[in-house]
Amino acid sequence: MKTLLKSIVSAAVVAAAFGAQAADFPAKDKVITIIVPFAAGGPTDRVARDLAEAMRKPLGGVSVVVDNAAGAGGSIGANKVAKANADGYTLLVHHIGMGTMPTLVRNIPFKVESDFEYLGMINDVPMTLIGRPTLPANNFKELQGWIAQNKGKINLGNAGVGSASHLCGLLFQNAVKTDMTPVPYKGTGPAMTDLIGGQIDIMCDQTTNTTSQIEAKKVKAYAVTTPKRLTTPALKDLPTLQESGLKGFEVTIWHGLYAPKGTPADVQKKLNDALKAALKDPDFIKKQEGLGAVVVADKRSDPAEHKKFVAAEIAKWSPIIKAAGVYAD
Known part of the structure; x- marks a missing residue:
């Protein structure tokens, strides 16, 4: 008791x-x-x-x-x-x-x-597909052609295994049916620095990190990963990957x-x-x-x-x- x-x-x-x-x-x-x-x-x-x-x-x-x-x-x-x-x-x-x-x-x-x-x-x-400023492709169609001509030579940056950019990159490789060399970094900051500097070729990353770089024309922007185009001034003219031919591609x-x-x-x-x-x-x-x-x-x-x-x-x-x-x- x-x-x-x-x-x-x-x-x-x-x-x-x-x-x-x-x-x-x-x-x-x-x-x-x-x-x-x-x-x-x-x-x-x-x-x-x-x-x-x-x-x-x-x-x-x-x-x-x-x-x-x-x-x-x-x-x-x-x-x-x-x-x-x-x-x-x-x-x-x-x-x-x-x-x-x-x-x-x-x-x-x-x-x-x-x-x-x-x-x-x-x-x-949303995510954006972006490339180094010296990449010869100026739109997504040209990027597809460049990817086809450079199989086995493309460096795809990401902010580390498991990051948003890594996951988006996996889906993008599957969608274009092309293996690329993954280059993981310890965070988005150093990955972006190397993309701007031309050490890597392309990256798929969040608009929270890419918008200011796109506005400043420090990187080339090719598409967004949403079903519909975005209304953000710096991104409103970017096509979606779905309308660019990658049917069903959506990452948010x-x-x-x-x-x-x-x-x-x-x-x-x-x-x-x-x-x-x-x-x-x-x-x-x-x-x-x-x-x-x-x-x-x-x-x-x-x-x-x-x-x-x-x-x-x-x-x-x-x-x-x-x-x-x-x-x-």
């Missing part, structure tokens, strides 16, 4: 502690850290930093900072969040990698579908917000409310649109729909990755 009573009292104390924690969240003297599992300066980093700024006000002005923990296809940073205290002060911004890591990363130390609390989707980011990178499993429901609700407020923030929307990204304005901003969407992405990408035989160790 005493043991039972002690257990009941202990449970009540724990419940009261969690309740108080949720009621006080976020504490003014604490910092919310958003972990980005990729290098600083890349597209996911830019999204996270814009989001951190937009979430500060709806969270009562508390400090929201970004910390980069890159490596292993995005799994190192994700694992850091999965193992963090479930108190709402350590969050994760990840992209399509949440849908590819279960297949792509060997011996992944966590379960994507059960070791996180899904807080909501952030945006959809998305970003979502996550917390460690076990984060109190009230804390999750406050974080989701802050996320939704950020998604309606005119400054955040303007920044994302300027990068070619589309802020989520549908039910995927709800946790349950976010989780359902990621499950569908896992099912979509698993056979593609297995067929390519690529893994991030």
Whole structure:
């Protein structure tokens, strides 16, 4: 009887502690850290930093900072969040990698579908097919001809195994039925630097990283990966890969917000409310649109729909990755 009573009292104390924690969240003297599992300066980093700024006000002005923990296809940073205290002060911004890591990363130390609390989707980011500025092809038709004439000599850059640019590159090679030499980098920044410098030939990357380079004419732009053309001024004249002849080619990178499993429901609700407020923030929307990204304005901003969407992405990408035989160790 005493043991039972002690257990009941202990449970009540724990419940009261969690309740108080949720009621006080976020504490003014604490910092919310958003972990980005990729290098600083890349597209996911830019999204996270814009989001951190937009979430500060709806969270009562508390400090929201970004910390980069890159490596292993995005799994190192994700694992850091999965193992963090479930108190709402350590969050994760990840992209399509949440849908590819279960297949792509060997011996992944966590379960994507059960070791996180899904807080909501952030945006959809189209991809652009771009080339070095000295590439002789000036449009996609000419690029196809150049690819046909240079089989076995083409260097296809990406931001590392498992990155958005890597996944898009895999699909592009399959679509044009041409093997290219993959050149992986430790992040989008160095990959873009070498593309501009002519060390690699082509790359498929997110508009959040390519738009400014296309505007400055530092790279050649050939097409977008969405079903319809984009309205962003710098990209509005680019054809889609589908209309250019690659039927069914569609890649859109998305970003979502996550917390460690076990984060109190009230804390999750406050974080989701802050996320939704950020998604309606005119400054955040303007920044994302300027990068070619589309802020989520549908039910995927709800946790349950976010989780359902990621499950569908896992099912979509698993056979593609297995067929390519690529893994991030």
